[in-house]
Amino acid sequence: MNLIKTASVCLLSVVLGQGVMAQTGWKAQSSTIKTRWAQEVSPTNVLPEYPRPQMVRENWQNLNGLWQYTITPKDAAMPSAFADQILVPFPLESALSGVKKPLLPTQHLWYKRTFVQTPLKNGEHVLLHFGAVDWQATVYVNGKETGTHAGGYQSFSQDITAALKDGENEIVVKVYDPTSEGIGPHGKQVLNPANIYYTPSSGIWQTVWMETVPAAYIAGLTLTPDVDKNVLNVSVNAPAGTNVELIATDNGTEVSKIKGKAGVPLKLPVKNAKLWSPASPFLYDLTVKLSKGGKTVDEVKSYFGMRKIAIQKDEKGVDRIFLNNKPYFNLGTLDQGFWPDGLYTAPTDNALKFDIEAIKAMGFNTIRKHIKVEPARWYYHTDKLGMLVWQDFVNPNQGLPEGAKAEYEKETKETLEQLHNYPSITTWVIFNEKWGAYDQQRITEWVKSADPSRIVNGHSGEMLYVNEQLRSPSPNAWVSADMTDVHSYPDPMNAPAEPGKARVLGEFGGIGVFIPEHQWNTGSAWGYIQEKPAALAAKYNIMNQHLKLLEADGLSGSIYTQPFDVEGEQNGLLTYDREVVKIPFEQMRSIHASLNPDLGTVPQVTAMNADLTDPIVAYSKMLQEYVGGRRDASFLFKLAMMAKQAGDKEGANLAGSAYIASLHAPYTPEQLDLILQFTNSTKDKGFAVLQQQLQSSNPQLEKRPVTVKLMNIVFKDVIDPVLQKSADPDWSAIANSIKPYGDPGDEIYLRAKTVYTFNKQDWSNYASAANTYLEKYGQNIPEQERNMFRQAIDNNKNQ
Incomplete structure (x- = not known):
């Protein structure tokens, strides 16, 4: 019996809980790897750049930096004490936040900080802006609620003037983020650590x-170029009865000027326009x-x-x-916008810019921004550097x-409005591989109507081929879209020809190449196919030669997966820390x-070229040193990693066990991560270490991942062998056998019995097991799963 797969219940879908002790001051938490820009981050130097380059005013105040925070149960009132600190705007789960702990769907995250407000004059207003808060934010100023916003990827603003007082003021923000268990779009963030997706933010x-604005002020701009008519269509959102003047300049020289009324569409002439392109x-x-x-009265x-x-x-x-x-x-290329130290948030603006520069230096002219909406400055850099952007909308919760x-349509509408003015964005991508797809014709036509200035890829990867096998056949796959699109892994292929539609390859490639000492997850080197560093260039070149042939056959665009490694996926052209280019x-x-002959100015970027030595050859040399008696801890650590990647399980176990034996409490997070990786049996030395750690007060330990790991091992070694041998297992005997394993043993015992009796429809034994499991460990189970177990109890009470 495979407990992990039965009844749509996954052992590792147990949600991670809290495990990091209170912070007394800010310090970046440890991370397996980090980027070169992380060292530039401090509480007094946190993304200080003006955040909205397309509507700039001088009178503004940056609120990034240290805030107080706390986490409470979801039903708790506003806390009176905020004892801990977090570095805003880095996500709670990130190393750079100084916290690095998960937020559960049953919890609220609270932020607090103060600021000094000077007296306002002549009816001025103060606007409070948030670039993005994931997912639902409720804001209080001096104890007064000033508004709520739902949507983890959209900016929002509040006029907080009425709540202010002269002198010191207090802002409190309450956040609710159920991630993949909620109703909101969440991208590739998931709470399930067994999934191939990534850490939540x-x-x-x-x-x-x-920012302080006058009594009458410019609230927004809508800018739409019309190249064929040599005009820029402009709408200025400002109070009725006001007038606007638009002045376009080229390096300080006036190009054109026009006056009109606020709210009335204007056409700013741009004769003999210098056209924008990547080149x-x-x-x-x-x-x-x-x-x-x-x-x-106002100017931007x-x-x-x-x-x-x-x-x-x-x-x-x-x-x-x-x-x-x-x-x-x-x-x-398919850019997902994740960072090993900041997760969703780049450490610095130069880091944010680097990604675009690196992609251009690789010779690409297009970025598909994959199911994430970036800060305004990212799009500013694509505008300035010259990069077409295919912008994905963030997929709805796939279970709908x-x-x-x-919620998906509300957030998509906000995204359309928020990103409208960036010339680099040329294509909207609505659904990716049918994730949460519904009403495709209606939504595609709505997006095209809302923004006729761009083209729409309605259904990227609705046709998905892996190793030439079609995984998801769909009738009328590209209804109302401007292109036909297929995903093909690993090798490229063309999309079908349909009248009026361009043919594009929405994703392909995914060649996995691991680079030792530059891995987020040293236990995984996932890619659709694996290549050694020395073979990557030749394989990649062949793929691009085929793209050229496909272009002659009508292909109009291609997206390679991917520019950077991301967590456990090591199929990037650069490592996750942006240090090694493959x-x-x-x-x-x-x-x-x-395919891209006119690149324009090539950015100067720095990264090391990959060592093309066969990793197995390098590993063999290290193994010989081990045979010769070398046993220092840093060597054993690297040897264990290399052995795992080289596929030498015996060597990995030897080196991993020797490394664990060399360690002593208190353990660092990196050491604990390795112990987790190399502990696979109740007999391993690491198992006892992890059991001890669960009983310790180590502030560096996230206890839930350790518990889940031990649960897996106990199930594999102790419970599953009994279930495999007997159609009528003796649950009392199993209960006795798991007693030496403490709470992890008890939890996995109750989970195993609940799932087993559920699958067998043994309702007489199911109810007591499920009730006990839910009572003791229900907080560790996703809401959907809790509801499934409870419904089964209710539906079978009389059986």
């Missing part, structure tokens, strides 16, 4: 800031002035790019993606619980040149 994860990403500066009674600085994106026929009558009325192959559809930049540009 709860709470504030983008810049928090305030020449020219941006005009834009000044917007608001006047009332002949007097200027912005910018715009003149570019056109469309599906048009080439000289052979083939439908292709056109940029500025010319065929343009979208040579792209009640309310998920409405194919030299210059070589990649040469490989890409036939």
Whole structure:
């Protein structure tokens, strides 16, 4: 019997709980690897750049830095004490937050900080801005609720003027984030550590800031270029009765000027426009002035790019993606925007910029931003550097619980409005591989109607091929979309031809290459296929040669998976810490040149070239040193990692056991991670160490992962052998056998009995087991699973 797969219940879906002790001051938590920019982060230097480059005012205050925080049960009142500190805007789960602990769906996360407000004058307002808070945020200023926002990826603002007082003021933010168990879009964040997806990012994860604005002020701009008509369509959101003046400049030289009324669409002439493209990403500066009674009352600085994106026929009558009325192959890569030290949040603005520079230095002209919405400055950098962006909407909760559809459409509408002005964004991607897909024709047509200035990839990967096998056949797969799109792993293929649609390869590649000492998860080197470092360039080149052939056959764009390793996925062209490039930049540009001949200015980026020595050869040399008697701890650690990656299980166990034996309490998080990796049996030395750690007060220990690991081992070694041998297991005997294993043994015993009797429909024994399990350990179970167990109890009371 496989307990892990039965009844749609997964042992490892037990949600991780708290395990990090209170922080007395900020210090970055440890991480297996970190980026070079992490060392620049401090409480006095946290993303200090102006966060909204398309609407800049001078009078603003950055609220990033140390806030107080606490976590309470979901039904608790606002806490009176905030004893711990967190570095905003890094997610709670990240190392750079200084906390690095998970937030459960049964909890609220609370933030608090103070600021000094100088007296306002002439009817001024104070706006409080949040770049993004995942997922639901309720804001209080001086004890007064000023508003609530749901949506983990959208910015929001509140006018907090009425709640302010002169002098010191207090902000409190309450956050609820059920991640994959809620109704909101959550991307690749999941609470289930057994899933291949990634660590959640709860709470504030983008810049928090305030600005003081006049009584009448510019609330927003909508900028839409029309290359064919040589105009920029502009709408200024400002109070009725005010007037606006728009001034476009090129390096300080005025290009055009126009006046009009606020709220009335305006057409700013841009004659002989310098067109924006990746090869020449020219941006005009834009000044917007608001006047009332002949007097200027507000002014913001912005910018715009003149570019056109469309599906048009080439000289052979083939439908292709056109940029500025010319065929343009979208040579792209799938960027997920994760960081080993900041998770969803880049350590610095230079780090944020580096990713785009590195991708351009590789020779790509397109980024598919994969089911994540980045901070405004990321899109500013794509505008400035010259990079087309296919922007994914964040997928709805795939189970589509009640309310998920409405929440998805609300957040998608906000995303459309928030990102409208960036010329780099040329394509909207609605659903990825049918994750939570519904009403596809209606939603595709709604997006196209809401933003006719861009093209729409409605259903990326609705046709998914892995090793030439179609995994998800779909009728009418690309209804109403502007392109047909397939995902094909690992090797590229073309999408079908349909009238009026461009053909694109929405994902392909995924070649796994691990680089020792640059891995987030040393126990995993996942990719669709595995290659040694020395073989990657040749394999990658062959794939791109096939892309060139497919282009001649009508292919209009391709997206390679992926530019950077992400957590357990090591199929990036750069390592997760951005330190090692697996194919030299210059070589990649040469490989890409036939599909992207006009790259423009190549950014200067720094990364080490990968060591092309066969990892097995390097491991063999290390193993010989072990045979010769070398036993120092750092050597054993590296040997254990290399053995695991080389597939030498015996060597991995030897080195891992020797390493564990060399350690002594208190253990560092890295040491505990390795002990977890190399503990696979109740007889392993690491098992006893982990049992002891659960009873300790080690502030570095996240206890829930340790408990889950021990539960897995006890099930495998003690419980499952009995279940495999007997159709009528003696649960009393099993209960006695797990007593030496403490709470993990008790929890897995009750879980095993609950799932076993559920699957057997043995309702007479199920009720008592399930009731006890839910009473003792229900807080560790996802809500959906709890409800399933309780419903089974209720439905079978009389049996």
